Amino acid sequence: MEYLVICLTALAASGLTLFSGFGLGTVLAPVMALFFPVETAVAATAVVHFANNLFKLALFGRRADLSVVLRFGIPAMLASLAGAWALVRVSGLPPLYRYTLYGNALEVAPVKLLVGVLILFFAVRELRGGKGARPHPASWLPLGGIVSGFFGGLSGNQGAFRSAFLLGAGLGKEAFVATGVVLACLVDAARLTVYAGLTGPGVLRGNPGLIAAATLSAFLGAFIGARVLGKVTITAVRRLVGGMLVTLAAALCLGLV
Template identity: 75%
Template sequence: MEYLVICFACLAVSGLTLFSGFGLGTVLTPVMALFFPVETAVALTAVVHFANNLFKLALFGRAADWKVTLRFGFPAVLASLAGAWVLVRLAHLEPWFVWSIVGRTMDVTPVKLLLGVLIAYFALRELRPRRQGRPYPAAWLPVGGLVSGFFGGLSGNQGAFRSAFLLGAGLTKEAFIATGVVLACVVDVSRLAIYAGLAGTEMVSGNAGLLAAACLSAFLGAFFGGRLLKKMTLDAVRLLVGIMLLTLAAGLVLGVL
């Protein structure tokens, strides 16, 4: 049963999140956690996420804007260290409020609430008609990298901020996706080292068959998503990203994620 559920989730979410640049790990981690301990679910998700990003890099990497990548990526790497440092000091804070539904308890921590509000702000900004919103100037790219990297180190949720700022960088839809993939791969390299220590490499190697099937499913999702990309406009990509940003923000604010 776990093969069917996990592979279907990888196929569907990989295709959808190709356009947004974030979301695979957010959705896949709780799916993995249905069948494995949390630490193993985190490690398995990280492997699938990294493998899928490498596959997308092979498909779309040529379209990446390397100037944007460097201006955004370098501050992001540095800021992620600061975010991780802050996380250690915030880890002891109690949730601000807790609620439950159908037997599941949701806790809303200060970090989740802050992330949700910020992501919602960026989403609403992007969903406004172009005549009402001003695109981010190029000078904002390092700022975007700092914000994305800091909250990535703080909570692991950095793809949403990355996508929000890249949307205003004047990229084509192909360059938007490719640049996001390159940046995601850089982050994944450092994450995998941490997660390997968290879950233990033997836990990952012990599920090699499931990982292979999950990665293949994610590859297929990305491949078919890439075919669909040719039929989508940049405005359609922008709308989809905005909707997914709002969905993620709501999940964080409500404590669902």
């Protein structure tokens, strides 16, 4: 049963992630946690996430905007190390509040609430009409890299911030997707160097078949998404990103992820 549920989740989330720039880790980790201890779920998700980003890099990397990668990616990599270090310092903080929903005990950590509020701000700014509908200007890219990288290292939610800032870089849909993939690989590589000692290689030895199946399912989702990409417009991508940002922000603030 776990193979079917996890593989279908990886396939669907990977397809959506291709357009939005985020979502695979956010969706897959809670599903993994239904079947495995939390530390195993996090480690297994990280492996699938990084492998899928490398696969997408092979598909789209050549279409990335090098200027955006440099202006956004270098600050993001450095900030992700600071965020990963901060995670160790704040991981022991008590939750801000706890509540019960349909018999399930939920709690909201300070970091998750902060990330959720910030993501919601960027999402509303992107989706609202009128003068406020203008995306973040390209001059904000270094700042976006710092914000995305830091919170990526701190909470793993760098993709949402990255997409919010990349929408203002004036990229076409292919360049938007490709640039996001390159940046995701850079940040993943940086923060995984900090995380590596926390879980060790045991997760790979204990669940090689499941991790391989989930990774292949994510590859298939990215491949299908690549076929669909040519049929959508950048406006559709922007609306999808904005809607997913709002959904993710709400889930973080409510303690659902």
